[in-house]
Amino acid sequence: MSETQQTVYVVEDDEAVRDSLELLLKSARKVVRPYSTANAFLADYTDSMAGCIVLDIRMPGMDGLELQKRLNERHSILPIIFVTGHGDVPLAVDAMKEGAADFIQKPYREEALLEKIEAALAQDREQRKTLGEKQEIVRRINTLTPREHEIMDRMIAGQANKVIAIELEISQRTVEIHRSRVMHKMGTHSLAHLVRMVLSVKDLIDDR
Amino acid sequence: MTEAVSTTPEATVLLVDDNAQNLKVLYETLKDRGYRLLIANDGDKALTLAQRHLPEVILLDIMMPDMDGYEVCRRLKAMPETADSAVVFLSALDDLDAKVKGFTLGGADYIAKPFQAQEVIARVWTHAQVILLERQLQARNRQLENDQSRILNSISEGIYGLDSDGNIIFANPAAAMITRCTIDELIGRNFFDLHFRLGGNPRCAPDPANVPVDATCKQGIAEHQRDIVMQRRDGSCFPAEYRATPKREGDQLLGAVVVFRDISSELDNERALDDARALVQEQRDQLAHASRMSTMGEMAAGFAHEVNQPLTAITNYARVALRLVADEPVDREVLGQTLGKIEAQSYRASEVIRRIRSFVKKPAVGKEVLSLASLLEETRQFAEVDVRNNEGGVDVVVPEDLPEVIADPVQVQQVALNLIRNALESTRSAGNNEPVLVAAQKQGPNCIRVTVTDQGEGLSGDAEEKLFLPFYTTKSEGMGIGLALCRSLIQAQGGEIGFERPEAGGARFFFTLPVAASVPSGR
Numbered sequence: 001m002s003e004t005q006q007t008v009y010v011v012e013d014d015e016a017v018r019d020s021l022e023l024l025l026k027s028a029r030k031v032v033r034p035y036s037t038a039n040a041f042l043a044d045y046t047d048s049m050a051g052c053i054v055l056d057i058r059m060p061g062m063d064g065l066e067l068q069k070r071l072n073e074r075h076s077i078l079p080i081i082f083v084t085g086h087g088d089v090p091l092a093v094d095a096m097k098e099g100a101a102d103f104i105q106k107p108y109r110e111e112a113l114l115e116k117i118e119a120a121l122a123q124d125r126e127q128r129k130t131l132g133e134k135q136e137i138v139r140r141i142n143t144l145t146p147r148e149h150e151i152m153d154r155m156i157a158g159q160a161n162k163v164i165a166i167e168l169e170i171s172q173r174t175v176e177i178h179r180s181r182v183m184h185k186m187g188t189h190s191l192a193h194l195v196r197m198v199l200s201v202k203d204l205i206d207d208r
Numbered sequence: 209m210t211e212a213v214s215t216t217p218e219a220t221v222l223l224v225d226d227n228a229q230n231l232k233v234l235y236e237t238l239k240d241r242g243y244r245l246l247i248a249n250d251g252d253k254a255l256t257l258a259q260r261h262l263p264e265v266i267l268l269d270i271m272m273p274d275m276d277g278y279e280v281c282r283r284l285k286a287m288p289e290t291a292d293s294a295v296v297f298l299s300a301l302d303d304l305d306a307k308v309k310g311f312t313l314g315g316a317d318y319i320a321k322p323f324q325a326q327e328v329i330a331r332v333w334t335h336a337q338v339i340l341l342e343r344q345l346q347a348r349n350r351q352l353e354n355d356q357s358r359i360l361n362s363i364s365e366g367i368y369g370l371d372s373d374g375n376i377i378f379a380n381p382a383a384a385m386i387t388r389c390t391i392d393e394l395i396g397r398n399f400f401d402l403h404f405r406l407g408g409n410p411r412c413a414p415d416p417a418n419v420p421v422d423a424t425c426k427q428g429i430a431e432h433q434r435d436i437v438m439q440r441r442d443g444s445c446f447p448a449e450y451r452a453t454p455k456r457e458g459d460q461l462l463g464a465v466v467v468f469r470d471i472s473s474e475l476d477n478e479r480a481l482d483d484a485r486a487l488v489q490e491q492r493d494q495l496a497h498a499s500r501m502s503t504m505g506e507m508a509a510g511f512a513h514e515v516n517q518p519l520t521a522i523t524n525y526a527r528v529a530l531r532l533v534a535d536e537p538v539d540r541e542v543l544g545q546t547l548g549k550i551e552a553q554s555y556r557a558s559e560v561i562r563r564i565r566s567f568v569k570k571p572a573v574g575k576e577v578l579s580l581a582s583l584l585e586e587t588r589q590f591a592e593v594d595v596r597n598n599e600g601g602v603d604v605v606v607p608e609d610l611p612e613v614i615a616d617p618v619q620v621q622q623v624a625l626n627l628i629r630n631a632l633e634s635t636r637s638a639g640n641n642e643p644v645l646v647a648a649q650k651q652g653p654n655c656i657r658v659t660v661t662d663q664g665e666g667l668s669g670d671a672e673e674k675l676f677l678p679f680y681t682t683k684s685e686g687m688g689i690g691l692a693l694c695r696s697l698i699q700a701q702g703g704e705i706g707f708e709r710p711e712a713g714g715a716r717f718f719f720t721l722p723v724a725a726s727v728p729s730g731r
Contacts (some may be wrong), residue, residue, distance in 0.1 A: 014517045016553050020524030023546070027531045058513065060601070085513040106513075107520040110527045 006121050007031045007051040011041050011067065012083070013059040017106075021054065028114055038062035042070055050128060052079045052101065052120035054113075057091050065091065068098055077127045079120040083108075137201045140186050148185070151178045156195050219336035220244045220263040224254040224280065225298065226272045230321075234267060234298075237325045238332060251275030255283055258290045264339035265332050267319070270299040270306065278313055285314040292342060294335035298323065364469065369455070371463040374399040374425050386470050387440050399466070403438045412439040424452035424464040435471070446470045492696055499693050500568055500622055503629070510593040514560045518553035525550045563590060567621065575701070577724040578617050580648045580656060581606040587621050588646065591628040600635070600643035602628055610648055613656050613721040615701040620721065623694045623705070627660040627717045630690070634664025634715065642714075655703075655720050663714040667707070675707065694719070 008030045012018040018034050025032045031051070035041040039062055041053075057064035064082055071078065079101035084092045092103040101120045104113055144152065154164050161179065165172040188194050221243045223234045231247055238245055246261060248254035251272060258266060266284065270277035277297055284290045294316040299306060307318050317331055360367060360380045366387070369378030379394040387394065387402075394402075404412060404419055414420060420436055423429040434449040450468035454461060504511075525546050532543045567590065588602045613620075624646070631644040642663035651657040667675070676695045691705075698705040698719045705719040 014521070016521035016549070016556070017517055017524070020521040020528070020549070023528045024524040027528050085509065085516055088509075106516045107523045110524070 005031055005050070006124065007033055007049070008117060008121075009041060009049070009051060009053045009078070010034045011038055011053060011059075011064070012056045013037065014056070017056075024110060025117075028110075030117070038064070038067035042067065045071070045074065045076065047076075049076075049078060050124055052081060052117060052124055054081050054083060054117070057082045057084045057088055057095065057103075065095060065098070068095060068100065072098065077124070077131065079123045079127075081113075081116050081120055134201045134204060137186075137197050138204050141198070141201070143185050144182065148178050148182050151175065152182045152186075152194070152198070155179065155182070155191065156198055218242060218244055219265065219340055220246065220261050221332055221336065222246045222248065222254060222257055222261070222263040222266040222293075224248045224251070224266060224272075224277070225269040226250060227269070230269065230298075234328065237328050241329065241333075243332070243336065251277075251280040254280050258284055258293065259287065262289060263293055264343070265294045265296060265335045267296050267298055267328075267332070268315075270297055270310070278309060281310070281313045281315055292339065292346075294339050296331060296335060366466075366468045368394075368399060368466040368468075369463065370399050370421070370425055370466060372425050372461055374401075374421070374463075376402075377463070383468075386446070386468070387438075388444075389441055393441075402441065411445045412437045420450060421452040421464055421466055424454050424466075425461075428454035428456065428461045430454060435475070438468070446472055447475055489700070492700060495693060496619055496622060496697055499690070500618075503622075503625065504564065504568055506629075507593060511560065511564060514593050515557050518557040518560075521553045522550050522557075525553070560593075567618070567625075569618070575614050575616050577612050577614050578620075579612050580610060580658065580721075581608075583617055583621055584624060584646055584648060584658070587624045587628065590621075591625055591632065600641040602632070603643045603645050605645065605647045607649060610650065610656065612724045614724040615703075615721050616697075619697045620701065623697050623719060624658065624660070626690050626694055627719075630717070631660050631662035631664065631715070634666075635662050636664075638664040638714075640664075650723075651720060654723050656723060657718055657720050659716055659718045661710060661714065661716040663712070665715075666709065666713055667715050676705070 008025050010018060010021050010025070010032060012021065012034070013036055015036070018036060022032050022034045035044070038055075038059060042062075055064045055067060062070075068080055071080075080095070080099075082092055082095045082100050082103040084103050084105050088105075092100075095103060101123055102116045104116055141149070150168075151164060154167075159167075161172050161175045165175045168175070183189060183194065186194055186197065188197070219242075221238060223231055223238075223245060224247075225231045225234070226249050228249065231249065235245060235247065244261075246257050246263060248257050251274060254266070254268070257263075268277045268280055272280075277299070281295050281297075284293060284295060291314075295310075295314065296317040296319055297307075297310040297315050298319050298321060300321040310318055316335055319328060319331060363380060364382055366383030366385075367378070367380040368376050368383055371377055376394050376397050376399055379391050381391065384391045384394060399421065400419055404414055414436070420433060420438075421431060424431050431452040432450070436448055436450070437445050438448045439445050447470070448468050449471050450466055452464050452466045455463045455465055529543060529546045529550070532539055532546065563586070584604050584606060588604045592601055628644055628646060635642060635644060640663055645661045646658070647661070648656055648658045676691050695705045698721075702722045703720040705717070707715060707717045710716050
């Protein structure tokens, strides 16, 4: 779990809607930060932000969909709840395809909105927890020496110690030593667990 | 044949003498001179030949048995077809009485026997020419008279010839037909009595000081009036148009020529045309209204958004207020502020609805004096309802001293909205966010020109020819009614509509409206 306090970021150009939503969420004991434009939010955005975004889909200047795209480019995992108007269903569909957490139509009932916000905050917590675990795995992988890394890749590919020894032209005994160091450094005794861990962070490793 | 006669048409010469020797001499004298020569040796034969051949010249011997030359001449002159022949008497009687008698009977000339060949040739030639020319002249006159009466008969306007008292001395068939009389019944009647005074139809009672045609007959003043009422002999009436022209000979006023026609069917046609115009106007208004409704339909999502914004805020504030009320103690100040915000948002929502209503209502107002600055500003707010996410919106530039115009505000707003929405759509299609520029300025003393300029896709070449035609459209979802209707609406305001291609790209549409001060009040 992240130490950062979960915040509801409200991005809404209409002053009355923004002001009323801020008051409403505060009265429901949420931490709220309002923004009147997508640009203002983007300028503030950091990786460490936790919580969710309540984002108006129709705005002058940069609209909600554009902001979502920019955040995706920056690997943001903040869940987005889009606020849409009457005829905006096609826009909402696009937003969902791009990974939005949910959407809600104006005018909305408070219960519905709060429900969606709670769900988004839970999703954020979950993602942050997973992200924390993945970051730990990556950190552990980074402690491996190049030789150990190479041997781990072959272990995951299912090669027997004998095959690894022949192909790398080292003794089978040496392979066994490397292998036990890999298991130790990765904090596991099971090959199956090792495989799962490494595959779960495949996207993060391949990025580099 | 000699040169002298070669250029004239052939004349016929009848030689009449009981003496064969004389006939032979005359024949020898005149032959080969371009005449057709006929010979008779007594009066009966001469008359028969003359009737049959209508000779121009007759050389007539006086002293003949049975019927003498005088009698032949008398009879020739008595018959219309031979009366114009030139009779030249031939006689040894060289006394004055004989000559006088010959001339008295209508003879043209006299040649004494024994005659000289040169004299005969000369006199025959002279008389032949005179008669030929006279006959040509008469033929021409007859033709002219025929032409003239054909023209008068075929003209559909009635024509009267009046003397200075207004008595009808000439009437053409059309006059008879229009007045339902025969020409004979019209001739001799008095024009004023017949058409204006007698019969007593109250519809036909011209001001006695201003009876039609009176001034033309009495003072020689030409007149032209339309839509007067003329009366027929039977008392029925018809609307008429007439022209009266004075007839003069030197300084003397002889009367008038009146050309008139029954304009009943013309007036009917004009009324039908007025009715048709009114119908067109009514249908244009209906089409305009239908088009506004359709525009509203297209803009429904925008309006829903406009109304949903304050409604969303109201719902949120209301919920906040409920929480505040439930608190103990109640924070009255914050509660009051929240309720004030609810009220403000309610006004905001009702203002949007008011704007929609004012646009959709039927234009009962018609033309009025109006300020373009406020009209265009309201249209801008209206159009921006439809502005989607990434657009630059609409800028309105109107000089403060712009004169007011006279026009139907709802229809002008409809045209402006249509042009602005087109411009926004074109901007959107081009994928840029330059604002649409709406400007108004004076063009000459009597005209205001409003322009709507965008930086959008511009217009294709063939669009230019057809742009304002009904059912032509460049949009995939368009009906092609918008611009055609705009043109119709602007023309109804007395303005023009068109477009230009700005050098910077995009498109510029314009329309003009008359300045209020330039239009006389009360139409």
